[in-house]
Amino acid sequence: MKNKKIDKTPARLDFIQSATGLILAVFIMGHLLFEASILISNEAMYKMTIFFEGYYFFGETYPGIITFLAAAVSVIFILHILTAIRKFPASYRKYKIMRNHMSTMKHEDTSLWMVQVITGFMMFFTASVHLYIMMSQPSNIGPYASSARIVDEFMGPLYLVLLVSVVFHAFVGLYRLAVKWGFMEGKNSKVSRKRFKITMYVLIAFYLIIGLASLAKYTYIGMTHDFADGERYKSKTIIMEQH
Numbered sequence: 001m002k003n004k005k006i007d008k009t010p011a012r013l014d015f016i017q018s019a020t021g022l023i024l025a026v027f028i029m030g031h032l033l034f035e036a037s038i039l040i041s042n043e044a045m046y047k048m049t050i051f052f053e054g055y056y057f058f059g060e061t062y063p064g065i066i067t068f069l070a071a072a073v074s075v076i077f078i079l080h081i082l083t084a085i086r087k088f089p090a091s092y093r094k095y096k097i098m099r100n101h102m103s104t105m106k107h108e109d110t111s112l113w114m115v116q117v118i119t120g121f122m123m124f125f126t127a128s129v130h131l132y133i134m135m136s137q138p139s140n141i142g143p144y145a146s147s148a149r150i151v152d153e154f155m156g157p158l159y160l161v162l163l164v165s166v167v168f169h170a171f172v173g174l175y176r177l178a179v180k181w182g183f184m185e186g187k188n189s190k191v192s193r194k195r196f197k198i199t200m201y202v203l204i205a206f207y208l209i210i211g212l213a214s215l216a217k218y219t220y221i222g223m224t225h226d227f228a229d230g231e232r233y234k235s236k237t238i239i240m241e242q243h
């Protein structure tokens with residue numbers, strides 16, 4: 001009998017989608033925590049910023065590192081979109097079938113899939129704008145510069161939409177990954193599914209709270225200071241040479 005060739009492309013694309021999704025979810029968990037350093041103090045956020053600019057390794061700041069990081073994240077983001085977009089309902093008719101399916105079956109995991117489609121679509125625009133700004137203005141980050149962007153440059157509403165969509169998307173995505181690849185699945189898959197779901201809700205609530213609190217703090221700083229002259233935060237302990 002002739003050996004039939006199996007097309008491995010769909011499985012490969014599926015793997016790329018899962019792997020890039022996992023990397024992005026881990027990235028965002030770190031990102032929102034680092035960025036919440038503003039909740040501790042302006043100084044803490046400033047130190048976090050110069051850490052990523054390489055200050056503690058090279059003794060000077062290199063904002064180009066941020067450009068590089070943002071470019072790398074953009075490549076992973078685009079790969080994730082390209083591999084995920086195959087699964088979007090391609091026509092209104094397909095969408096209607098999906099909706100009927102969801103309401104008759106009340107299948108929670110199918111509804112979670114819909115959450116991914118909607119939040120993914122929202123991020124398509126909002127995350128692109130954010131990543132582009134991070135790539136093009138890497139030296140414009142800090143307690144004052146970031147607050148000025150949020151208030152004076154009206155990035156606040158965009159960040160609010162991005163925050164809600166990315167938090168839901170990341171943790172619903174991680175839940176779906178755990179179920180799909182059987183990660184840490186115990187003997188009773190119903191029980192582990194329930195555990196995954198509770199963890200998912202707890203993480204969503206936690207990240208929404210710290211994200212909203214940080215956004216509120218940046219907004220407060222932006223509204224109570226006038227940064228029209230481009231004033232930058234000055235550290236009390238680190239004296240930076242002006243280039």
Ligand code: HEM
Nearest residue numbers: 069070073127134141146149159162163166211212214215
């Ligand atoms: C290497 C790439 C990235 C860098 C360097 C970066 C950096 C930053 C910085 C410095 C802020 C503070 C506000 C500002 O200065 O404008 C911020 C806010 C934010 N970023 Fe990113 N970001 C990156 C990628 C992403 C991605 C891929 C997402 C989501 C898909 C994201 C979601 C957010 C959200 C939601 C906020 C507002 C946070 C809040 O509400 O507390 N970022 N980012």
